[in-house]
Amino acid sequence: MKPARPKRTRLRASGKTLKRKRPELSPEDRTALEGRLGYTFKTVEWLHRALTHPSLIDNYDGDAQFSNQRLEFLGDRVLGLIMAEMLIAKFPSEREGYLTRLFHQLVSGEACAEVGEAIGLRPFIFLDASMENNKRGSYDKSVADAIEAIVAAIYRDGGLEAARTFISRHWMMELVDRELSQQNPKTRLSDWCGANRAPYATYDIIERSGPDHEPVFLVQAKVEGHGQATDKGRSRQEAEMAAADRLLKDLIRNAG
Structure with a gap:
């Protein structure tokens, strides 16, 4: 006898889908987090999506639009563009090799996680209980991914200048620290x-x-x-x- 398929699979096979309310911040938590981010969303759905870890996708019938993965993909590119501009402006006389080393440090998972930890982002992320300890090496990957997704969410909600303002505000101390570490x-x-x-x-x-x-x-x-x-x-x-x-x-x- 074949084992019974999971309930979610049986429902999908029968043409039904699970209807479950997607996670949202309470008004108080939204206000607190937007204060830490330094940005107020016009469309809060962008923020909620940026905070939703892909471990929850199966709870919502595998909807790829639901989690922050696609925003993370976009945020990585937005962060890269803005960081490259910042480095070019800050170090007008440095060669490409120096800028490249600094760039990779500043857009790394470790750097994004440090920014997220400074903001205090972790308690606001929606994720499955099994992912509570989601570390890759020495940093929290859930926080790093959510930060990249938030960069994209701000970009989609407020445009490139809003994303640039967010990055300039939260990566500036990181930039100073990395600059000093590169110097003799x-x-x-x-x-x-x-x-x-x-x-x-x-x-x-x-x-x-x-x-x-x-x-x-x-x-x-x-x-x-x-x-x-x-x-x-x-x-x-x-x-x-x-x-x-x-x-x-x-x-x-x-x-x-």
Whole structure:
């Protein structure tokens, strides 16, 4: 005897479809989320669709228009275009290679998840209970996908300028952080010295240890009259950058 098909399949075979109310935010939750997003939807259906995880599709007879997958697809392209424009404007003298590295960091799943976490998006996402722990590596994929979908939802609801305003607002700190991480710590320390009218940093090898094929350098970075710091590296250059980074953090912390 063949096993009985699931109820949903039997209903579809008989020409019937499941009618179930699609998930919606309460008026209070909508107001709270739109405040965090910095955008008020004219057509709230775009927001509801952007928040609906594809794990719920089977609950609504497999309707591909129902979940946020199609919006996520569009949002990825809108985010890419706007981010490329932002990078071109912010770094007019940088070469394509530098811009490409920064671009891929800023539109990655990790970056989108960080933006979503900063907004506090997770509690507003509609998803199946089995997907409550939906992480890919070190980031929450449900949040990352929903952020891309929200970019598209804002684009469909308010146009390209509305999407650009949203991205500029929520990715700006990410942009600053990525920019700093791309720069050589010694360059950043020199910039700090110049901005604070301090002597430029000097670097001295304090110790060289380990075998010739695997040396370890201990280097001291010093800004006369302001401070010093030491750190290690597998080469002199690596140790100097580590010491510069440590000293710069100390200088910024002490200035605050």
